[in-house]
Amino acid sequence: MSVRQPHHRRTARRLPAALAGATAGLLLAGLVAAPASAENGPGSPLATVARTVGDARFVPGPCPRTADPIPALEGARCGTLTVPEKHDRPKGRKITLGVAIVAAVTRRAADPIVWFAGGPGDDAVSEAQLAIDGGLNRDRDVIFMSQRGTYSADPALLCPNIDRFNADSLGLVYGAPSTGRLHVGATRACREQLKRQGAALSAYNTGESAADYAALRLALGIRQWNVFGISYGTDLALTYMRKFPQGVRSVGIDGVLPPSLAGASLTWSAARQGFDGLFKACAQQRSCNRRYPHLSDTFERLVRRLEARPITTTVTVPSRPAPVKVVLDGGVLVNWLTSATHVAAGVPRSIDELAHGNPQRIAEQWAGGKLSPQAIGRLAHGLAYGVFCSEWTPFETEADVIRAGRRAFPSFPRSVLANAPQLPFLHADCRAWSVPPAPHSIRNVTRSSIPTLVMSAGFDAQTGASNGAYVARTLSRSTVVTVPYVAHVAFAESPCARSITVSFFDSPTAPNKSCLAGLQPPRFEIAP
Incomplete structure (x- = not known):
């Protein structure tokens, strides 16, 4: 979880919600799925045309601002998604979220991966380098959208x-x-x-963010995508797959923060x-x-x-x-x-x-x-x-x-x-x-049959490895992995974790976990 106390080494996480049912229903009623002819297939690059769906509008344009240069964004297809600040008030104030899409390296599968950033409060676009360095775009485009209020959004809180x-x-x-x-x-x-x-401060939360991503999928004309969330992004991912399961092929969560348990006690x-x-x-x-x-x-x-x-x-x-x-x-x-x-x-x-x-x-x-x-x-x-x-x-x-x-x-x-x-x-x-x-209902347990990779880390002092087993109890097609000897967000720390993650999106019910057998603890420093 990204919180008030910064890490002494910056990594993409931080440190372990949804709209009320009526609000979510209003959103879904207002979002009309794009016609099949408008969907992006293997031969049609994402984010190349403007599209309005319901109360959301995607417009291609320059890549979002980042605090540091992000080489992974060179050549990315970018733009903005405009959505209501409060999804249950579609005629009210609008906010704009930055979008960047990094293309697959080799063949491009029809179903991309969307990245859910940590925090709450980290910016997904700024985490793009972590995802791309980890090989997440080997076979699939990877989509990064700033969560509402974050660095590359407007307004940025x-x-x-x-x-x-x-x-x-x-x-x-x-x-x-x-x-x-x-x-x-x-x-x-x-x-x-x-x-x-x-800013309407009550509109900046997990439920509204989940609705933003539901709007993004339709505004980009994506029939089906995959979700990968880290740290607080796992809370968002579990909420999203509970509220908006349509069009989700698979979900990976790493550094698990269950919405039903999230808080200082945990x-x-x-x-x-x-x-x-x-x-x-x-x-x-x-x-x-x-x-x-x-x-x-x-x-x-x-x-x-x-x-x-x-x-x-x-x-x-x-x-x-x-x-x-x-x-x-x-x-x-x-x-x-x-x-x-x-x-x-x-x-x-x-x-x-x-x-x-x-x-x-x-x-x-x-x-x-x-x-x-x-x-x-x-x-x-x-x-x-x-x-x-x-x-x-x-x-x-x-x-x-x-x-x-x-x-x-x-x-x-x-x-x-x-x-x-x-x-x-x-x-x-x-x-x-x-x-x-x-x-x-924000505290509801997520029950789902969507194939899910539930990844934890043995040295995770921010969200705890036991959270993985807890959420997996109600995810009927989940694969639970604990990567030993690494800290919060295994994907950021471990080549093995990255290999398992990429394998999972290839085969969501049978990822290759063989690298776990060869992992060794760190060689601890011994002072004279």
Whole structure:
């Protein structure tokens, strides 16, 4: 899930909803399927003609803006999809979503793949390089459309003031009430800014986004396509296949966030699973276990110690010429490890150095993520809070979050448990955001016979591998895969995961998983 705390290494994810039934019905009634003659077949490139279907209109044009150059988009066919800001108010305000289609490398199958980005708040067009580097377009065109509110959409609900607060908060005690007041103040300022721009904040959520993709398929004249979602994009994919199953050949989900469980409570379980996976791998590697025994106990002891007595240090990071003050407390240590599983090989050494009085490695990684230029002005906080505050917090209490944390980490202080990993002060933020709760149907379990690849990662501390087995119980034609020794979003981390994914879209009921047998744990760094 992409949330308020940026990773120290940027990857396409982030960190684990639908319209009410009546609203979805209105949308489907307004969308008239394109005639067969207008559908794109193997000889007819997608996105080359303008088309209006119902209340949505696709227009070919320049490729969407991206914060960084994306070589994968060179030669892409691009344009925009215009849809109602609220699908149940088709005559109201319109929004525009950027679309880019990267062509298949070899033969072009008739059914393309559409990519659902992580977040909530990441931009799909900016994730194109990840998808193409992973070979997803070997035989199929791959479609990227910005989710509403994200970087390449109009309007873009970014709120870089929140990102700047994250950077400026390095010198603050993570879970302190005074930090919380500033945190919520940044959220409130974001809300006020977006309201002045005219955005209907209650329209930025998973259900409306799912309706956008249903409109896109018809506006592009696609009879059948495949869906691939990562991290929060799995929540969107599960909602989409429940609400709009028409025309879906297969679905791949990686780093699974079930809509029926999504929330701050779930992140505690995920953290436990990801941490334990990494600690177990160290214990099973003789050199790591000998040099760093009882790593889990050491980590939990450090969380308690730092929460009681935070330490302050200074570090230098590439983006800042002057030294930066960093406060490390128990909450920071938990959040650092939640994303540090992406660089697992160095984690035992970093924890050991901290235990022996040297916080530099951890402090540098923590500060590096928050101060990176890639952490400023790219995440759509307007969409993130639209999801969090209508689909998550109305269905769990702050006490629920603490109880979930205590089940996962009984030894952690209450002050740590009150702020779930990567979601500090979430309920207070959502009170400030002030959007209505989604209908309870947002939490419905997805039941489907659409062939589905359910992929998880053994070191995933953000959505947790157990989520895969949970959603697969009601997906009758699912293939469940856990890729060991990698962190959140296996496709981004593992050549084996990428191979399985491409194989799945070739054969949705029988993907080739043989590469799993040869996977090995990382060679953990051993300090002198």
